[in-house]
Amino acid sequence: MDRYLSIFLTFARACLVRDMTFRANFVLECLTSMGWMSMNLAFYLLVFQFTPEIGKGTGWTREPFFAFVATGLIINSIVQALFMPSAEELTEMVRTGGLDGVLVQPLDAQFLLSMHRVDFSSFANGIVGVGLLGWALSRMDHAPPAAAWLLYPLLILCGVAILYSLVIMLAAATILLGRNQSLYDFWFYLTNFSRYPAEIYAGPWGGPLRALCTFVIPILLVVNVPARVIALPLEGQAWGLVWLVVTAAIVSLVVSRIVFQTALAKYRSASS
Amino acid sequence: MNAVIAVEGLAKEYRVFDKPEGLAASVKSLFHRPSRVVEALKGVSLTVGRGEFIALLGPNGAGKTTFLKLLSGIITPTRGTARVLGHVPWERADDFRRRFALVMGQKNQLWWDLPAAESFRLHREIYRIEPGRFERTRDELVELLGVKKLVLQPVRDLSLGERMKLELVAALLHEPEVLFLDEPTIGLDVVAQHALHRFLAHIQAERKMTIVLTTHYMKDVAALCHRAIVITDGAILYDGSLDQIVDRFTTHKIVTLDLDDTPDADDFARLGFPCEIRGPQVTLRIERQRIADVLPEILRGRQVRDVSVEDVPLEEIVAELFRSGAAGAARLPEEARA
CATH class of the missing domain: 3.40.50.300 (P-loop containing nucleotide triphosphate hydrolases)
Known part of the structure; x- marks a missing residue:
């Protein structure tokens, strides 16, 4: 484990050196993603001018909702920084045969392929997310209990694990298909479901969609469970969700590992 | 074996x-x-x-x-x-x-935007090379290939030849x-x-x-x-x-004569061997077993500055092998190997 951590830190260091080589590009990337995030926040502020709560009786009033948004920012920034750059590069590696060089190295290929690029500019959103969370929690009527503070980092990790599994399975599709340029788009469409409280998925269409995105592709648990634990009262239903997200994270990691290994075994390599 | x-x-x-x-x-x-x-x-x-x-x-x-x-x-x-x-x-x-190591001439395995030294460092971690051994091997390889000045230059700024030398260094670091x-x-x-x-x-x-x-x-x-x-x-x-x-796959040798003057084409055509004349240089394709017999005859009466007898170039033999395909198929016995 120490070796993998050490290799990851070496990757991260190399990426930082590279980012610093192209400083203007780095600053531009930070500004672009923060600009996009600011527009989203402004939109939510607009929405709360017209309604005090997202869904009647759900508890998602302005401050808890901003804690929800902050949690989403933190989780997404971790995934975008640590895993997405590598996954996006995988498409090109499969197409050009660059994956060959990875497979001959004495290291777990999934680790190498999913963590060899770190995009430090994506951490900018996460830092803003932490600030936003602090602001939202400080303005709420009740302070989160100690149990919520202890659970929150664990649940963030579970959310990251579910999204990581999704990224890895999409990357595995790249290996099987030889080309999957819509990987990032598809990931974006799927994760869109995780951006809003689960309560909005109600009614004849919303109910089945909520079940699908909770039990089949557990995307709805990613942000909802940690955000609920930190922003809303920790009651009976919340504990059930905690167990559900932990289970979903473990199952997702196992399934994605099997899918990725199967895809690697079927790798054809590009012509030289 | x-x-x-x-x-x-x-x-x-x-x-x-x-x-x-x-x-x-x-x-x-x-x-x-x-x-x-x-x-x-x-x-x-x-x-x-x-x-x-x-x-x-x-x-x-x-x-x-x-x-x-x-x-x-x-x-x-x-x-x-x-x-x-x-x-x-x-x-x-x-x-x-x-x-083992694999080096592919058409694929780059070093980090493109970074100096090769960064890739070497990563290689040390991946292959768990003990630091002292790593430095010794790296310095020796870099010295042998004469690329000491290049290891701190971004790979994208290197020529193809320079890059290939550094690819080899990276591949051999773990011995x-x-x-x-x-x-x-x-x-x-x-x-x-x-x-x-x-x-x-x-x-x-x-x-x-x-x-x-x-x-x-x-x-x-x-x-x-x-x-x-x-x-x-x-x-x-x-x-x-x-x-x-x-x-095994050639029956001929190439005899090249450097003469004082450009010779008469008919004079050499009469010898009955395929020949090519370029200025004062004449190239003949002669069956291997006949060389010793016919060479004195060829040289006789001619002002020859230099003469060489060589095998058919390897490129030519192998190209012929590729073309002939199965027709030339022959697996030599183990003892025939070098």
Whole structure:
């Protein structure tokens, strides 16, 4: 484990050196993603001018909702920084045969392929997310209990694990298909479901969609469970969700590992 | 022989899809795509001993690179068995992957935007090379290849030849026992090719490394390898020493005369051998067994400045082998190998 951590830190260091080589590009990337995030926040502020709560009786009033948004920012920034750059590069590696060089190295290929690029500019959103969370929690009527503070980092990790599994399975599709340029788009469409409280998925269409995105592709648990634990009262239903997200994270990691290994075994390599 | 590589009946088949021309055919192919099976490798068997430096020769699409990819565990075979350093390559055991290296002339494995020194550092971590040993090996390799000034320069700013030298340094840092080289001199100028030849010959002799080289350049082969394996259409056509290729597949030698003046073409045509005249230089193609008899006759009465008798160039022989395909198929006995 120490070796993998050490290799990851070496990757991260190399990426930082590279980012610093192209400083203007780095600053531009930070500004672009923060600009996009600011527009989203402004939109939510607009929405709360017209309604005090997202869904009647759900508890998602302005401050808890901003804690929800902050949690989403933190989780997404971790995934975008640590895993997405590598996954996006995988498409090109499969197409050009660059994956060959990875497979001959004495290291777990999934680790190498999913963590060899770190995009430090994506951490900018996460830092803003932490600030936003602090602001939202400080303005709420009740302070989160100690149990919520202890659970929150664990649940963030579970959310990251579910999204990581999704990224890895999409990357595995790249290996099987030889080309999957819509990987990032598809990931974006799927994760869109995780951006809003689960309560909005109600009614004849919303109910089945909520079940699908909770039990089949557990995307709805990613942000909802940690955000609920930190922003809303920790009651009976919340504990059930905690167990559900932990289970979903473990199952997702196992399934994605099997899918990725199967895809690697079927790798054809590009012509030289 | 202490076999480092042992391969038996290794075959690799691919299913490829045919894409018909035109819009209608493209729409149709959405529902049904005609496909066929391509046999990239057809049951290849061979053994390679420790410390051998062998060349894999063959035209484009012959199966050379597929063979290297199978031996390095990148792809899995359709049939057959292989053991490299006692391991089944496609099981991709870390113990195996720590003991060999693969360098591909057409693929860059160093970090593009960073100096090679950063890739070397990463390599040290991945292969768990002890720091003292790492520094010793790196300095020795960098010195041998004369690239000390280049290791701190971003890889994207290097020439192809410089980059290939640094690729080799990276590949050899963990002191592999087996080295697979896939067209390492492709695109390099003569000076860079020569530098790589000298380096590979030196490192192989010093470390007793087993090296398998695929190349299209006969100069690579002549300078480095004692044994050549010719693959065409996924099957081994020839496996033996380079000398044996010349002996077995050529019946002629090339006799070149440098004369004082441009000779009369008819004068040489009368000798009855295929000949080519370029100014005062005459090139004759003469059957090997007749050289001793006819050479005095050719030289008699002519003002000759210089004369040379050479084998047919290796390029020509191998090209003829590629063309002749199975017609020239001959597997030499084990004792004929170098």
